[in-house]
Amino acid sequence: MSRRTRLIAPALAVAAALLLSSCAGGGASAPSADVPADPVSGGTLTYLANTEPPVWDGQRIPSLNVNSINSSIFDTLVAQDADGTYKPGLATSWEISDDGLTYTFDLREGVTFHDGSPFDAAVLKQNIDRPLNEPDLATVSTGIAATEVVDENTLKVTLSRPNAALIHAFSTPHWPIYSGVVLTEHTPAELSSNPLLSIGTGPFKVAEYTKGSKLVLERNDAYDWAPETWGHTGAAYLDEVVVQFVPEPQARIGALTSDQADAVDQVPPLNIAEVEAAGDTVLQQDNTGTPYYLALNPNIAPFDDRDVRLAFRSAIDVDGLLQGVYGGVYQKAWSTTLPGTPPEGAFDESLVGSWGYDLDQAESLLKKAGYTAVDAEGYRVKDGERLTVQWAVDSLYVQTDQRQQLGEAIASSLKKAGFDVVRKPYDTASFTTELTKGEHNLADASRGFADVGTSVVPFTTRAIPSSGGGSGINYGLVSDPAIDAAYGVISSSLDPQERIDAAHEVQHRILDEGYAVPLYIPQKIVGTTSAVQGWKFDKVGYTDSFYDVWLAP
Known part of the structure; x- marks a missing residue:
C-alpha cells in the first residue's frame, strides 16, 4: 500500500x-x-x-473544519472570487429587486448530484426552505421568508427584510446544497451525524x-x-x-x-x-471576518462597569503574548472587523495603534471603579469581593491555534492588574447552554466570513444565544441600540459606502465601550x-x- x-x-x-x-x-x-x-x-x-467536525451539516454548525471538507463535496449557488466579487456557480445569473426583498436565480442546466439525481429549481427550493422548517439552523438569520419555483431552472427567493449579505452567504459552504433524495429520505439528525449522506454536486x-x-x-x-x-x-x-x-x-x-x-x-x-x-x-x-477576540458580558459584575472592561483590555499585553505563544507569526487585531473583509475599506484603519497595553491605566480605572484594595494573594477587592472573571471555554476549539496555551497565558498575566481569571471548559453543546444563562463574564470567539455584515452580527441583540435557538453567536450578550441601528444599515443597504460607514461606527463603539478585546488575525x-x-x-x-x-x- x-x-x-x-x-x-x-x-x-x-x-x-x-x-x-x-x-x-x-x-x-x-x-x-x-x-x-x-x-x-x-x-x-x-x-x-x-479535528473531526462535530456536525457534518454546514447549515447547522458552520465550523471551519466542516467547511474545509464540504467545499470539495458541495458546489455553491454563487462563487466569490479573490477580489471579493461574485461569479456564477450553480446559478448562472441572478436579479435583485429594487427593494432588496426578491432574488431570482437562473440555474445551470445539466448538473447532477453524486447519486445521479438532477439539480433543478425544485431541489434548490428544498435546500433553501430548510431554515423555514428547522428553526435551530444557523441559517435562520438570513431572513428568507418564502421560495417559489418559477420553472425548472428558475427559483425566486423572497426575504422578510433586506439582507445585503445574502449573496455572500450563498457563496459559502454554510449553504451545502444536498440531493433532494437525501433531504426527502433522511432526518436532519442523520445529515448532521453521517457524512455518507453528504451528497452534493461537487x-x-x-x-x-x-x-x-x-x-x-x-x-x-x-x-x-x-x-x-x-x-x-x-x-x-x-x-x-x-x-x-x-x-x-x-x-x-x-x-x-x-x-x-x-x-x-x-x-x-x-x-x-x-x-x-x-x-x-x-x-x-x-x-477575513472577525479576529480571535474576547467577548465581555456587560450585563453582570464586574463587567457591568465600563471602567472595569477598559481596565481589563489595558491589562492584556497582546503583543507580548502573541510573541511568546506564536513567535510573532500572528499579528495583533485592532478591531473586531479584520483587514481585507469586503467591501474594501470596511476595516477602519484609523483604529491601528489606538489602544494597547497600559498597566498604569488599568490600575487607575480599577481604582475609579472602586477596586482600591488588594487581598493577600494580590487580587483586587471591592466591598469584600475579589475581582473574579469567569471565562467560558468551548473545549472543541482549544486545540485550534494553541488557544488553550494562549488563554492560560492571558489568565495568568492578568493577575498583575489584580484580575482573578477562572477558565471553565465545556463541550460544545454545554457551552451554548451555559451562555444562555448569562452567568459568564467572558467567552472567546472568532468567525471567518468575507462580508462585513458577518463581522458585526456577533455584537447585535438578535444574535444573543437563547434556548429557543437562532444564530446565538453574540457571546458577550451585548444589546446596544447604536450597534443594532448600524447593523440595520449594514445588513440592508446595497450601497457599499453606506455599509462601510456603518461598520466603522460599530468598530469604534465596540472599542469605546470595551465590549470586546480583539487579539489576533487568524491564519x-x-x-x-x-x-x-x-x-x-x-x-x-x-x-x-x-x-x-x-x-x-
Whole structure:
C-alpha cells in the first residue's frame, strides 16, 4: 500500500513526534525543478485535519473544519472570487429587486448530484426552505421568508427584510446544497451525524467514513460545471483524498516530515521553521471576518462597569503574548472587523495603534471603579469581593491555534492588574447552554466570513444565544441600540459606502465601550510536501477545495 493511501497508525505518529526537534532553522523550500509545468491527473492525497467536525451539516454548525471538507463535496449557488466579487456557480445569473426583498436565480442546466439525481429549481427550493422548517439552523438569520419555483431552472427567493449579505452567504459552504433524495429520505439528525449522506454536486464525493478516524473522498468523474473562479474545468486532478483526524499537532508534523502525509492542517506558528527545514512547504493566508477576540458580558459584575472592561483590555499585553505563544507569526487585531473583509475599506484603519497595553491605566480605572484594595494573594477587592472573571471555554476549539496555551497565558498575566481569571471548559453543546444563562463574564470567539455584515452580527441583540435557538453567536450578550441601528444599515443597504460607514461606527463603539478585546488575525496555515501543487484558499482564508490540487510525480 502506498504512503498516500495508508492510515497513520497512532503509535507511529506519536513515535515520530517524539523524534522531532523543536523549531529548527531554515527557510521556505523552493519548488522542485522536477515539477511538471502542467498539472498531472491521478494519485491520492493524504491530508491530516486537526479535528473531526462535530456536525457534518454546514447549515447547522458552520465550523471551519466542516467547511474545509464540504467545499470539495458541495458546489455553491454563487462563487466569490479573490477580489471579493461574485461569479456564477450553480446559478448562472441572478436579479435583485429594487427593494432588496426578491432574488431570482437562473440555474445551470445539466448538473447532477453524486447519486445521479438532477439539480433543478425544485431541489434548490428544498435546500433553501430548510431554515423555514428547522428553526435551530444557523441559517435562520438570513431572513428568507418564502421560495417559489418559477420553472425548472428558475427559483425566486423572497426575504422578510433586506439582507445585503445574502449573496455572500450563498457563496459559502454554510449553504451545502444536498440531493433532494437525501433531504426527502433522511432526518436532519442523520445529515448532521453521517457524512455518507453528504451528497452534493461537487468535484468529490464521500466514499468511506470511519468515525473518529478518517473520511475518504473520491473524484466525481462526471463533474463538468466548475465556476470560473477555479483554475481548470472538468473533473478534479486527484483520484482520491484521505482526510485523517489527528488532533495532536506534533503527530501531524511528524507525519508530514516523514512523508506519511502529503498535507497537514493547522501547523503551529512555532513549528513553521521546523516544517520548512525538512524541505516541506508552509502556506499561509489571513482570515477575513472577525479576529480571535474576547467577548465581555456587560450585563453582570464586574463587567457591568465600563471602567472595569477598559481596565481589563489595558491589562492584556497582546503583543507580548502573541510573541511568546506564536513567535510573532500572528499579528495583533485592532478591531473586531479584520483587514481585507469586503467591501474594501470596511476595516477602519484609523483604529491601528489606538489602544494597547497600559498597566498604569488599568490600575487607575480599577481604582475609579472602586477596586482600591488588594487581598493577600494580590487580587483586587471591592466591598469584600475579589475581582473574579469567569471565562467560558468551548473545549472543541482549544486545540485550534494553541488557544488553550494562549488563554492560560492571558489568565495568568492578568493577575498583575489584580484580575482573578477562572477558565471553565465545556463541550460544545454545554457551552451554548451555559451562555444562555448569562452567568459568564467572558467567552472567546472568532468567525471567518468575507462580508462585513458577518463581522458585526456577533455584537447585535438578535444574535444573543437563547434556548429557543437562532444564530446565538453574540457571546458577550451585548444589546446596544447604536450597534443594532448600524447593523440595520449594514445588513440592508446595497450601497457599499453606506455599509462601510456603518461598520466603522460599530468598530469604534465596540472599542469605546470595551465590549470586546480583539487579539489576533487568524491564519490558515497548511503544511505540504513539495509534490503538492495547486493549493488555494478562498476569500475568507479557509482551505477552499481540493479541486485544483494535483501531485507532482
